[in-house]
Amino acid sequence: MMRAAISAIHHVLPSRRLTTAELEGRFGAKQVQSIASLSGIRERRVVEPGMTAADLAFAAADRLLTERGLAREEIDLLILTTQTGDFQIPGTAFVLHERLGLPQTCAAYDLVQGCAAFPYSLAVAQGMFATGLARRALVLNTDALSTMIHPRDRTLVTLHGDGAVATLLDPAIADEGLLAFQFGTDSSGWRYLCTPASGARHPRDEKTRQETTDETGSVRTAEHLQMNGQAVFHFAIHKIPAVVLEALRKFGVSLAEVDLVILHQANRFMMQQIYKKLGVPEGKQFFYLEDVGNLSGAATPAALSEAVRQGRVRAGALVLLVSFGVGLSWGVVLMRIGKGGLAPVAASTELTLAEMTSNP
Amino acid sequence: MTPEQKLDRLQEVFREVLDQPDLRISGGFSPADCPEWDSVATVQIVLAAEAAFQIRVPTETVARLHCVQELLDLLP
Numbered sequence: 202m203m204r205a206a207i208s209a210i211h212h213v214l215p216s217r218r219l220t221t222a223e224l225e226g227r228f229g230a231k232q233v234q235s236i237a238s239l240s241g242i243r244e245r246r247v248v249e250p251g252m253t254a255a256d257l258a259f260a261a262a263d264r265l266l267t268e269r270g271l272a273r274e275e276i277d278l279l280i281l282t283t284q285t286g287d288f289q290i291p292g293t294a295f296v297l298h299e300r301l302g303l304p305q306t307c308a309a310y311d312l313v314q315g316c317a318a319f320p321y322s323l324a325v326a327q328g329m330f331a332t333g334l335a336r337r338a339l340v341l342n343t344d345a346l347s348t349m350i351h352p353r354d355r356t357l358v359t360l361h362g363d364g365a366v367a368t369l370l371d372p373a374i375a376d377e378g379l380l381a382f383q384f385g386t387d388s389s390g391w392r393y394l395c396t397p398a399s400g401a402r403h404p405r406d407e408k409t410r411q412e413t414t415d416e417t418g419s420v421r422t423a424e425h426l427q428m429n430g431q432a433v434f435h436f437a438i439h440k441i442p443a444v445v446l447e448a449l450r451k452f453g454v455s456l457a458e459v460d461l462v463i464l465h466q467a468n469r470f471m472m473q474q475i476y477k478k479l480g481v482p483e484g485k486q487f488f489y490l491e492d493v494g495n496l497s498g499a500a501t502p503a504a505l506s507e508a509v510r511q512g513r514v515r516a517g518a519l520v521l522l523v524s525f526g527v528g529l530s531w532g533v534v535l536m537r538i539g540k541g542g543l544a545p546v547a548a549s550t551e552l553t554l555a556e557m558t559s560n561p
Numbered sequence: 562m563t564p565e566q567k568l569d570r571l572q573e574v575f576r577e578v579l580d581q582p583d584l585r586i587s588g589g590f591s592p593a594d595c596p597e598w599d600s601v602a603t604v605q606i607v608l609a610a611e612a613a614f615q616i617r618v619p620t621e622t623v624a625r626l627h628c629v630q631e632l633l634d635l636l637p
Contacts, residue, residue, distance in 0.1 A: 235601050356600060393624060416592060417599055431603045432624035438608070439617070474608075 205323070205330040205338065205370040206378030206539060209269055211546035212366040212506040213261040214246040214493055216553045219347075219362075228355045232418075236359045241469025245362035245494030247347040249554055254285045255293045256557050257365035258343035259300050264548035265367045266301070266339075273302050278335035279309040280326055282318035282498050284527070285345045286311065297341065308334070315394070316465055316526025317384075318342050318498035319366075320534040324382045326370050338370040344497040346426060349396060351412075353420035356430050360468070362494025366502035376537060383448035383533040387440065390529035393432045398423040436529055437471050442478040445523055448533040459485065459535075460518040461508065465525050466490040466500040487513060497526070509545045516542035567614075567636045571629065574613055578605045588630035607632075 221243050225233045237243065248257070258281065266273060279301075281294040288296070292311035303309070308329075314321045322340045329335040343365035350357040373379065398409035409423040421427060441464075449456060456462075462481045464472045466489055476486050489504040496503050501524040508514050518538045525531035562570070568586070576584045579597045592598040598606075603626055607618050614636050622631060 232599075235597075235599060239601050239604075390620065429624045431600045431607070431626070432620050434604045435607060435618070435620045435623040439620070 202331045203333070204373040204378045204380075205327045206373035207368055207536065207543065208371040208539075209265055209369040209546060210366065210502065210506045210509060210543070211261050211265040211548065211550075212364060212499070212503040213257050213264070213550055213552050214362070214364045214503075215248045215252055215257065216551045217247050217249050219245040219247050219358075219494075221359075224359055227353070228359075228418075232355055233359060236356065239468060239470040240360055241488070241491055242360060242494050244492045245347070246364060248345045248363045252345075252552070252554055252557065253287055253348075254283050254343040254345040254363065254365060255287045255296055257345065257363065257552055258283070258293070258341040258367065259297055260552045260556070261343075261365045261367035262297070262301055262339055262341055265369060265546050268546050268548050269369075271369070274304045275337050276303055276339050277307050278326060278329055278338035279303060279307055279341070280312055280322045280338065281309075281341040281343070282312045282314050282322050283343045284313075284315060284498065285343075285348055294341075301339075303339075314498060315528055315530065316467070316497050316500065317524040317528070317530045317532040319502045319524050320382060320522065320532030321384070323368075323370070323379055323534055324384070324532070327379050327382075330370070330372065336372060340368040340370060342366045342368070342499045342502050344499050346497050349426040351419075351421040351425040354425065355417065355419045357426060357428055360495050362496055364493065364496040364499040364503050366499050366506055368502060374539065377539045379534060379536050381448075381452040381535045383444070383451060384531065385444060386528055386530045387436065388528065390432060390436055393429040393436075393529065394426070394527045396424065396426045433526070433529070434468065434471055437467070437525060438474045438478075440529075441475050441523060441525055441531065444525075444531050445475075445479055445521070445533060448535075449521075452535050454519070454535060456481065458519055459521045460515065461485055461487060461513060461520045463487050463501055463504045463508065463520065463522045465523065466504050467495045467526065500524070509543050510550075514538055514543055516540055562636070564633075567633060570613060571610060571632060571636070574606060574609045575629075578602055578609055586629050588633055589628055591628040
């Protein structure tokens with residue numbers, strides 16, 4: 202069975218920085234510090250008006266393809282995941298297929314997931330490699346949740362940032378590439394991360410635009426993302442270590458053999474608790490949220506991309522990547538980096554409004 | 562453990578998490594009685610209570626936790 206391997210990865214963040222000092226002015230220093238002390242997030246990258254998740258994804262993909270000098274005609278699969286697409290119809294993959302100049306022989310579609318989008322999109326791509334339907338794939342994971350969060354929702358504003366990651370997949374050689382996956386869902390918690398008036402169930406009207414203020418002073422409407430943070434946090438700390446241990450057992454791999462364990466970058470304290478429960482030593486941990494925030498579906502691939510940039514992913518390394526959140530759902534992927542290593546893409550990881558091109 | 566001992570032990574948890582050594586709690590004690598008891602503190606309180614009493618609080622309880630009595634009801 203043909204498997205896929207990551208041959209290049211690049212992430213892009215909006216240049217706009219939302220600092221903790223700015224948020225202290227909005228919410229009060231004590232309240233912001235209370236959350237920051239646990240989350241470890243000091244700064245977030247958020248899109249400006251006029252910039253969307255698709256723009257970030259375009260920049261990430263365009264820079265990767267341009268720098269590597271890859272012929273766009275050779276890409277035969279484009280999978281895009283986002284919760285903040287440009288349109289309800291059509292999917293954002295079609296928009297980016299045109300903007301990137303991909304050929305008509307390239308399949309393109311959106312995959313609706315959430316924080317666990319990266320393992321899911323890799324697994325779907327791998328399936329198309331295995332069935333001979335793809336030989337070079339572009340996976341784009343992008344989210345701009347800041348556009349769905351009420352600016353006075355203290356909990357969500359302080360945690361989330363926006364970002365996109367482009368991952369290029371090519372056929373794996375020998376024992377390299379995407380080795381194993383594990384997925385799961387606890388749908389009893391889907392309400393814990395939900396935008397109530399965002400689809401057919403609750404059409405938007407005057408009522409869904411009415412603001413409500415909770416007991417902590419956070420403001421939102423039914424059209425904004427809502428999160429029961431304490432429930433999601435509790436789920437993650439208790440469920441994810443068990444999921445990882447089960448995945449390793451299924452994969453026939455011990456933690457000692459894994460070189461790097463990358464978790465969903467939601468919250469530093471949460472990640473530390475999970476690492477501690479699993480017994481992951483510091484040298485195998487990786488954090489990429491302090492200066493960018495939780496990037497939702499782009500969080501884990503962005504962490505992998507940043508780890509590559511920092512030289513933390515050596516040639517031949519065994520990397521375990523664990524994503525979880527919206528759904529509530531989780532995905533685990535085990536991958537072996539090629540013997541030639543994974544060279545970082547040198548292009549910038551920032552996108553300014555002035556740099557945006559070919560906006561439809 | 563008697564109900565009083567459970568409340569005393571849980572009170573220690575609240576005092577430590579909320580950093581209020583003289584705090585006194587009752588079954589009806591809620592975030593409305595203590596501005597420091599926010600969603601972040603709720604997570605810390607639940608995790609500390611789980612460790613102190615060797616219990617697992619259901620996530621659905623954590624999702625709507627709004628008074629001490631809901632935790633007391635779960636203690637063995």
